[in-house]
Amino acid sequence: MKEGISVEERLFRKSDKPSEDLSCNWHYKKSADYSDFVSTDLSGKWCIFASPTEVDGTWSKISGAIENNQLMCAKVSTALRSIGHNGHVICVYTHDWADRSDIMRARDVLRSLGFVKELGYKRDIDTRNRIYGAGEWYLRA
Structure with missing residues (x-):
């Protein structure tokens, strides 16, 4: 063991990199225009799956789009x-799953960032109701 670093510090280390952070379950990012956003039965999210070696770069792209107010x-x-x-999973949120134009606008932003493979969009109400597997995705695009 390195001198000066406790077991707790190593086990529960905090990092700005999602691939290294053992201090919490999620990292969150909100644009200044949507700082009051909370998940509701109307909201939903595009889900991007990333390997541990890809997640930090993938998160950086998404974070940049949020900072530029391209994503909420x-x-x-x-x-x-x-x-x-x-x-890892990255969830990119929209306000209202019934607003198809906003859902697709967010999808277009993701495509412009290089996420061109098909993604699934899931309604938050379905997540709360623990709907997984068959019927999990509200939309695929």
Whole structure:
């Protein structure tokens, strides 16, 4: 053990990189225009899955788009949340799953950032109702 670094500091280390952070389950980012956003039964999210080696760069792209007010907000699973899973998930939110034009506008921003493979969009009400597997995705694009 390195001198001066406790076991707790190593086990629960905080990092700005999602791939290294063991202090919390999620990192969040909101644009200044949507700082009051909270998940509701009307909101939903595009889900991007990333490996531990890709997640930091992927999160950086999403964070940049949020800082530029291209996207409303997002969260990324950290190393702590990803223990026992094959990788990370990044959720990019929209206000209203019934607003198809806003959902597709966010999807177009993601495409412009290089996320060209098909993504799934999930309604937050379905997440709260624990709908997974068949019927999980409200939309795929």
